[in-house]
Amino acid sequence: MVPSNLAANWIASWNSHDLDRVLAFYTDDFEMSSPHIVNIMGEPSGTLYGKPAIRAYWERAMGLFPGLHFTLETVYTGANSVVICYTNQAGRRCGEILFFNDEGKCFRSAGHYE
Structure with a gap:
């Protein structure tokens, strides 16, 4: 079951700009899809796997914004x-x-943008 305060905590983590705090929501091998991955990382599939690859993406994105x-x-x-x-x-x-495993960690996520 997804905790009721998860979204507020997730938003607060992003607003803190602390990637370790953000990454604590995710499994080590999580998968993320986003159309921004194509532009920022040059990955044509729009999908990255694992904390090291996704950390690198988020570091670049935070540098741009x-x-x-x-x-x-x-x-x-x-x-x-x-x-x-x-x-x-x-x-x-x-x-x-965000999709969660039995331990309450996100193992897959997908970003969608207006």
Whole structure:
């Protein structure tokens, strides 16, 4: 089951700009898909695997957007997943789907952007 305060904690972690805090939500081998991965990392599939590769992506992205800030809009909770809808620092609406294992760690996520 997904904790009720997960989305607020996830947003706060991103707004702290502390990647170790953000990465604590995820398994070591998690998979992430985002159209931004294509542009920022040059990975045509738009998917990265594992904390080292995704850390490198997020470090680059945070360097490109030093004012990164998310405002939580709404949350949709499933049996073992959550959709976190937020507005970013540019005023664009975004949605992240996170899938969780039995230990409560995210093993797969996908970013969606307006």
